[in-house]
Amino acid sequence: xxxxxxxxxxxxxxxxxxxxxxxxxxxxxxxxxxxxxxxxxxxxxxxxxxxxxxxxxxxxxxxxxxxxxxxxxxxxxxxxxxxxxxxxxxxxxxxxxxxxxxxxxxxxxxxxxxxxxxxxxxxxxxxxxxxxxxxxxxxxxxxxxxxxxxxxxxxxxxxxxxxxxxxxxxxxxxxxxxx
Numbered sequence: 001x002x003x004x005x006x007x008x009x010x011x012x013x014x015x016x017x018x019x020x021x022x023x024x025x026x027x028x029x030x031x032x033x034x035x036x037x038x039x040x041x042x043x044x045x046x047x048x049x050x051x052x053x054x055x056x057x058x059x060x061x062x063x064x065x066x067x068x069x070x071x072x073x074x075x076x077x078x079x080x081x082x083x084x085x086x087x088x089x090x091x092x093x094x095x096x097x098x099x100x101x102x103x104x105x106x107x108x109x110x111x112x113x114x115x116x117x118x119x120x121x122x123x124x125x126x127x128x129x130x131x132x133x134x135x136x137x138x139x140x141x142x143x144x145x146x147x148x149x150x151x152x153x154x155x156x157x158x159x160x161x162x163x164x165x166x167x168x169x170x171x172x173x174x175x176x177x178x179x
Contacts, residue, residue: 008051012044015063035062065151068158071107072146077115082108085148088158091115092143098166100137103159107146115141 005013016022021030031041036059043049051059071083074092087107091100091114099119104110115138122133123140149155 005047006050008053008056009044009047011056012041012051012059015059016045019063033063034059061151065154067150068154069148070146071148072144074143074145077111077141077144079108079112082111082146083148084108086150086152086155087146087148088155088162089114089144089146090162091137091141092145093140094142096143098162099140101159101162101166103149103155107148111144111146 015034016026016030019030019033021027021033027042027045028038030045031038034041036055040049040051044051044055068088071085071087072078072081074096077091084106086103086105088101088103089107089111090098090102091111093099100114102110102114116136118134118136119140120134123135147158149158
């Protein structure tokens, strides 16, 4: 290797260093993290091939798409403390059972809308356990969990997973499929 490598090759090497991958056999793990083939990452890292802008942007998106940051962890519903960023949320009743799971491109706006929707099942409430036909979620929901999830694919998959984990608790109309 003569002289300085392409700035794109140097960028791949810097990413490997920042993510904690060394050049001694970690190509497969690094390639998986970036969503690329091991042979291409090996070629990029060693300067045999120069990655283009599209490859670098795709690698960065893939490297960070699994990021999930808590906004509210099972706490009282307070829309002011919600972010306007995309994410996944869960509504809980007073006993802590999940009654709704949803994803949103704007958490604050979507949770507000979800609370105003009618439930798709009747609920028994009060000391006489009288049945109230299809109340709004805001009448039943007491607690909220909300997580910022920037990746569209990760939001979808996380919602689908939560709907499968709590199939009898959450009364969502959809079960969701993994992408």
